[in-house]
Amino acid sequence: MLKVSNLTKRFGGIIAVNDVSFEIEKGEIVGLIGPNGAGKSTLINLISGFYFPDRGKIEFNGQDITKKRMNERAKLGIARTFQNPRVISNMTAHMNVLYAILGSNHGKKLSMTEAGAEAIYYLDLFGLLKKRDVLASDLAIYELRLLELARALALKPKLLLIDEAMAGLNPAEAESVSKLINRIRNEFDLTIVWIEHVLKVLMKSAERVLVMHYGKLIADGKPEEVVRKPEVVEAYIGEEEV
């Protein structure tokens, strides 16, 4: 479904993503891990079209999308959430999801009433129905994370890019979000690329994990195998001084 070949992105002298290549099959949940500054979010930004790569190629369902803008990629079925929830703070939770539907491909065929009803469906799916008339600025961080997911799902994506959905959540909330992500993957036949720092949760959900360090992809495999690899341990814990 997604094929990334030799992707490179530089910011001045820093190489944020360095010659990264991988493929993702339809229906997979792929975890993307790595220490801070490893280039995970930049990679998500490159796949979603937020940044354009300096070198390399991105293919989605066999189509070269390297030079397509973020809105064009969204229309092809790539949705994303942001590391820091970016919701429209002076609008209600319902309006946030409604706007996403209206902007989406399928939303163009819907009347306002139909789009409104669909927004309610997605809010209900994420347990936000009671908060539908609450301003996004008044939502707790857990609810904001759910709202971002609801909004992304409302775009009816094929590939969902999740950037740290657990950040700022307590263990119980993180567990709940993790279950929801698994549920929507199964119900909506999604492919998910998921950046996470809470490795415990990700190890349970992801079928495959990619590990990045200093912009390079240093490991790719099953979660339990990947975390045992010396280069991954070294990236997280550091090299032993002799």
Place this chain on the structure above:
Amino acid sequence: MVKFEARRGRIIIHFFGRKYEWTIEPRYWRNPMIGLVLWLSLPLVLYTVAVVAFDYQPIALMSTLIFANLLIMMAVPYNLQTIGTGRLSFGPHFFLAVGGYTAALLSRDFGLSPALTLPAAFAVGALVALALSPITIISRGVYYVLITLLLPFILGEITYWRSDIFGAETGIPNVELLFPTTGNVTLDVMIFVYVSLAIALVLLFLVDRTLRSRYGFMMGVINEDEDVAQSYGINVRQIKIITFTLTSGAMAICGWFLAHYQGSFSGPVWLMPPFLILVLLTATLGGKGAIYGVVISAYFVATMREITRITFGELSVVVLFLILLLLLYFLREGFWGLYRKRRYREYEPSIKVRKKV
């Protein structure tokens, strides 16, 4: 068949098979027809009061109403432009001048009637805006402000440089009036009041429809966060360009009206900062993105401008701006904010807790 039916709290009118309900309690009044009727009847009421009660021909008063309508014509599309581009322009009066010069030149040099100069003014305004529209994509913040602020200054200088064409401060005379004079000055001015009011009303209606449409929703998202808008699949560039182009064309219509109302058009008069400030103040005092608030603020600003002009003479601009600055300080959400706060159930409920003594 017309039938009135009085029910508890409301009146129902059956009018040839159609049913209209009217809630008696003012706090439920949401019918825009009330505002429309009040607005349409205002010039006539003011005129009647002035003539009957004071035996005074209110030409200055009517001119004030025209100026208020001009401010609406500018501030309403300006509000839409601000929402749809997510940028605060400081050059709306540039497009007024483009429209004014187009109408005046076509009328004087080619003898085109106002009916033909209207689409021409809109088209030229929109085309100039289309050519400039990349600025809404490539620049933001202070850069966008500076670019839009420079445009009217550049045009102002061009009018002096090519005074043979634009006439500098004298402007372009001999522009055909919107309609032949009736011979009665007051009646002529009254007609201009209603023409300007009609244009303002049409623009208000179009902008209202746009804001309520799905494009309006998309504009709202762009205004809040362009990256989020893109992640929704919204073509931000396209919407920005369309918004900037069409709203600028609408502002050019204001110039068209001025040229055919005054029978001449002098750009430097309108390209000066005071008019820009009045447009910005009207838009801001109306309330953030509140197009109906603009109607209230435009009439307020125009009235205050006239009162200070009569009362303070040379100091009038200083006093006017001081008053408006104070209002900006105290009315953070503009006039529309006041109305919304007084609407039943449309404010946040609060609980007052008394301290035990």
